[in-house]
Amino acid sequence: MVRGKTQMKRIENAASRQVTFSKRRNGLLKKAFELSVLCDAEVALIIFSTRGKLYEFSSASMSKTIERYEMREKDNTGINNKLAALDQNTQNVKEDAQSMAKKIELLENSKQKLLGNGLEPCSLNELNQLETNLERSLSRIRERKNLLFRQQIEKLKQECGMKPSPWSTSTEEETMEVETELFIGPPERRRIQNP
Template identity: 90%
Template sequence: MVRGKTQMKRIENAASRQVTFSKRRNGLLKKAFELSVLCDAEVALIIFSPRGKLYEFSSSSMSKTIERYEKREKDNIGINNKLAAVDQNTQNVKEDAQSMAKKIELLEISKQKLLGKGLEPCSLNELNQLETNLEQSLSRIRERKNLLFRQQIEKLKLEEKRLKEENAKLRQTCGMNPSPWSTSTEEETMEVETELFIGPPERRRIQNP
């Protein structure tokens, strides 16, 4: 007689349920013992009956096996936490990279507009703002250039003064008369007027003599 397949659901009859529990409990304990012996595995089995009675089997020591299991679970939790942190960091890096790429794109567009390219989509207000920004930039550039010119002129004046002093000392050492273009009390300076103009073009009225 072929035995039918048992349905995996709770047995409603209490007596049948107790009989099935006893049979399958003994079979499970037997299989656990066989697994530990045949495969040299560390096996620990804990069973609580419906009435709360404890049945257990351990191939070595139940407490040591449970301790080993808890340690392994802690290690797994630590690994999972590290993996989660790595995933979060990777996601943050991706988001930062996307944000940086967008900023670079906007800067490139702004650069092209400053070079006079890609102005077709710009409105009149945007063009006026761009013109204002360029004028402010040119003003700062001219200020910086004028400052460098003044600093360079000051350096040249100091170098000229040093050379004159060295020349005067050499002439004195050699017993020669002082140079006609230098004095011992005051150094003469010459102001040179020039038509050089640095700045934006402007209208100038030319008067005929």
């Protein structure tokens, strides 16, 4: 006699359902026993019927097996929490990296504008602000350069045995401005006059 394939759905007839439960329960308990003996595995099986009756099998103490299971679940939960924290940390690092990449891009654009490249999309206000920033920077560079020149001159005078000049003071050095022929902006047309 050939068995037909059983459909996996709830059996509607209550008597057939109870008979199937008893047969399959016994087969399941037998398989659990065989698995524990043949493979030396720690097996615990708990079954509750629809009426609430308990059927169980355990190759060792049921309470010890359940405690062992709970410990394993706590470890897995701890690992899962650590993995979640690691994922969150990774996400934060990615966001920081994206933020830094945007800042670097803005700085690169600013650098290119300071070098005179990529000025086409700039508005008049942006160009005026850029010019003001360049003039301030140039002024500080000139002050530093002049200070170093004066210090070098004073050092050379001391080496030659000359006295330092009385007009050279630190406050005067800081506020002194020097004019140069350096011009920031478009070149002016100048006529050269013949002497």
